[in-house]
Amino acid sequence: MTPSANSDMVFPHWNDKHGAVWGHQPVKLDHALHRLPLFTFEALADLIDHYPREHYSLIHMGGRGGRRFWREGDIAGMKGAEVIDWIRNGRMWLNLRNVNAVDRRYGALLDAAYQEVALRAPGAPMFDTKMGILISSPLAQVYYHADLPGQALWQIHGKKRLYVYPRSAPFLRPEDLENIALFGVEVDMPYHDWYDEFAQVFDLDAGDMAHWPLNAPHRVENLDCLNVSVTTEHWTRDIVRRHKVNVANGLLRTAIGHTPRSRAITGPGYWTKAAMQAVMRRTRWISRQRAQRREIAFRLDPQTRGGIIELGTPAE
Ligand SMILES: [Fe+2]
The missing domain is CATH 2.60.120.650 (Cupin)
Known part of the structure; x- marks a missing residue:
């Protein structure tokens, strides 16, 4: 092909x-x-x-x-x-x-x-x-x-x-x-x-x-x-940069209550944000936030066509 x-x-x-x-x-x-x-x-x-x-x-x-x-x-x-x-x-x-x-x-x-x-x-x-x-x-x-x-x-x-x-x-x-x-x-x-x-x-x-x-x-x-x-x-390169800005701006807004004013993907402000989000990724703060928001709540019920079985709250 x-x-x-x-x-x-x-x-x-x-x-x-x-x-x-x-x-x-x-x-x-x-x-x-x-x-x-x-x-x-x-x-x-x-x-x-x-x-x-x-x-x-x-x-x-x-x-x-x-x-x-x-x-x-x-x-x-x-x-x-x-x-x-x-x-x-x-x-x-x-x-x-x-x-x-x-x-x-x-x-x-x-x-x-x-x-x-x-x-x-x-x-x-x-x-x-x-x-x-x-x-x-x-x-x-x-x-x-x-x-x-x-x-x-x-x-x-x-x-x-x-x-x-x-x-x-x-x-x-x-x-x-x-x-x-x-x-x-x-x-x-x-x-x-x-x-x-x-x-x-x-x-x-x-x-x-x-x-x-x-x-x-x-x-x-x-x-x-x-x-x-x-x-x-x-x-693409620009999509990756937008993603890094989203992470950095989200951290500024969520973690310290600051409203970001720029979404630029070039210049010194961008590079500061790129470095900041890289540090936070290494601390695994972001992956811990994600893990807390994804839980398995049900499984398919083999006895009932189209059915599901509810699961209890899973252990941490
Ligand atoms: Fe979609």
Whole structure:
């Protein structure tokens, strides 16, 4: 799989319009990943069967219009085909994070996809790319949130609706990005129904891919069918610098109550913040904050299709 400038392996209908708006505007275009053998349900079941515990997240979330919650669980040794069946009959979301690192076939595909993007939308070099596979229940949703790296969403099976919001206040505030950078919890951002009046809405079918400007808040609603999607992320030098500023500004705001005035990613102020956040990372203050906010609250119930078993509060 060696893509060239003329390759249509990943994007069969990319045109100049897509290259011109890439990274600047939310955009939807078609892709060919959903036809690959790597994404049949049999292949996905086999992948789950061998997936390392530390690289997946199982999320249980609230229904539409009901109480909003988001908590993590465990597939508890169930077979991959059963896990997919439980998701089809429940209200869950399995994220096979880092699939590119876990299985090099997906890693090769990720590399090919980003090579093709780089050829078609030339810009700053992209690195530390990651791929995740999301298997999610009918009517499941991903709450309003923002991500720190560059992101794209590739629909493989099923249908979902993507809402992309402006990346300015009130939709996105500096403290929102700082909290994500410090605590790694993306879904605590304030959200009101009327935000949707300002969203761009994309209906994603199998074979559709969406990309949006860095940090743009978004949320996702599945239609009434099992969904399989791929998320990809990437970093550039400037995205890394923005992340360091978010960490440093978050520390200033959270730890000493100072409201940061600059988000510059060059100059002496930037380098002071880069050094400060590096020191705090070494003290492991940040990783301790994250650990306290991630607990396993449930596991799949092998007796009840789509069911879960609540777990008690785990020991520290
Ligand atoms: Fe996201």
